[in-house]
Amino acid sequence: MTIGLAPVETQPLHEVVYERLRHALMSGQLAPGRKLTSRKLAKELGTSDMPVRSALMRLQALRALEQLPNGSMVLPAMTKARFDDLMTTRLVCEPAAARQAVEQLDRGGLLKLRQVAVALTAAAEDQDIDAYLYHNHDFKFAIYAACGSPSLLFLIETLWLQVGPFLRQFSGQFDNDLRGILELDYHDEIVKCLEDRDSEGVVELLTRDIRDGHAFLMENGQFE
Amino acid sequence: MTIGLAPVETQPLHEVVYERLRHALMSGQLAPGRKLTSRKLAKELGTSDMPVRSALMRLQALRALEQLPNGSMVLPAMTKARFDDLMTTRLVCEPAAARQAVEQLDRGGLLKLRQVAVALTAAAEDQDIDAYLYHNHDFKFAIYAACGSPSLLFLIETLWLQVGPFLRQFSGQFDNDLRGILELDYHDEIVKCLEDRDSEGVVELLTRDIRDGHAFLMENGQFE
DNA sequence: TTGTTATTTTTGCGATCGCATTTTATAAAA
C-alpha cells in the first residue's frame, strides 16, 4: 500500500529560476543598469543557460527587463520621465482597484490589514526602511488582491515589478531626509475608510499616498 | 567605397516567431482552447522548437497564453467572468489614456483619426465585421498612443491581447444580430470632442463605447 | 601615461540530443 501523500510536485527549473529572479528584482537585490547574462546567471544558479533564458524572456515581456540591441538583458535605468510615467499609471490603476476592493473585503481581510498597518507604523517609527517597504507592499496588495479583478491585479503587479527595483535604492539608508516619507502615514486612515465602506475616502487617501511618494522620490531619488 | 546603406538588421528568429504568433492571436486566427505545442509550431514555421518556446513563454508572461499543468500552452477559453473582468479593467485604463491624449493630440493625429473614423463608418454600413474590427483597433490605439504614457499604453495592449482572440469569433459572420453593435458608432463624436479638447466628453463617450460593446458581447458572444 | 591594435573570452542564439511523462493510436477482450 502506498503512503497517503500526494507526489512531490517538482516545478520546472525555468519556473524556479523565474521566481528567484522576480523576487531578486522586487526586493531590490539587483541594481538598475545591471546586465544579466544567461550564461553567467546559469553558472551562479548551477543550471544550464536554457532555463535562465526562459526566465529572462518572461521578465522582458513584462518590461521588468530591457533588451539591448545585441540581445543582452539589462535592468532598465530609472529616468525621471519613466518614473513619472509609472507613478501616473499607478494613479490610474491602484485607486480603481481599491475602490472595487471596498465592497469585497471581508472581516478576515480587514483584520490582516489592521495588523499590517500596525507593523507599518512601527517600521516608520523605527526608521526601518526595509521593513517599511516590505509591509507597504504587503498592505497595498492585501487591498488590491481583494478587488476581485485578476486582470487589474495583474496590471498593478507589472507596474510594481518595474518600480520595485528603484525603490530599493534606499534600502539600508537611514538619512534624516527619509523621515518625511516615513512619517506621513495614511495607512491607518485607509483602514478606517475600508471599515466604513467609504470608497471615496479610500480612493482619496490612496491617491494622496501615491502622490506623496511620487513627489518625495522625484526629490530624493537617484535617477539616471 | 561601400554603398550608403545601413546593414540589414536581421531580427532574431524568436522575435520573428513572437511577432507572428502575436499577430495571429490578435487577428483571431487562433481559436480559444487551441493547444500550441512548440514542436508542432516549429515544424510549421520551419525552425527548431527553441525560438518557438521563447515566443510562447513571452506570450504566457502576458497572460495571452495559459500554461497547463503539464506545461503545454493553451489559448485560454473565454468565460463570462473573465470577459467581464477584462472589460471592467478596460474601463479603468482606456478612458484614462484617452483623457491624457486629449492634450497631446496634434493636427496630424486628428487628421488620421478622422480618416479612420470614415473607414469605420463605411465598414459599419457594409456590415463588414473584419474591416470594422481592424479599423476599430486602429482608431482606439491612435488615441491611446497619443497619451504619452508608455506604461499605460503597454497595459492596454496586454488587455487587448487577451480580448482580441475572443472578438474575432465574429469574423466572417454577417448575422443581422450584429447590426446593433455596428450601428452605434461613437467614433465621429469622439473625434469631435478631441478636436474641441473636451476631455470629459471623450471619457464619457469612450466609456459608453466600451460599455456597449461589453453588454452586446455578453449577450451575443459564445462563452466557454 | 594615453591611444591603438591584436588576441582571447564571453555572449546571444539556434539546433540537436536524450530522458521522462503524457497523449494518442492500436490491438485484444468483454
Next chain:
DNA sequence: TTTTATAAAATGCGATCGCAAAAATAACAA
C-alpha cells in the same frame, strides 16, 4: 459495440554543441 490493455508517437524540458558577433583583456606604439 464498448471497455481495457498495450504499443507507438508526441511533448515538455534541460543539457550541450557550434557559430558569429560582441566585449573584455593584453600587447604594443606614441
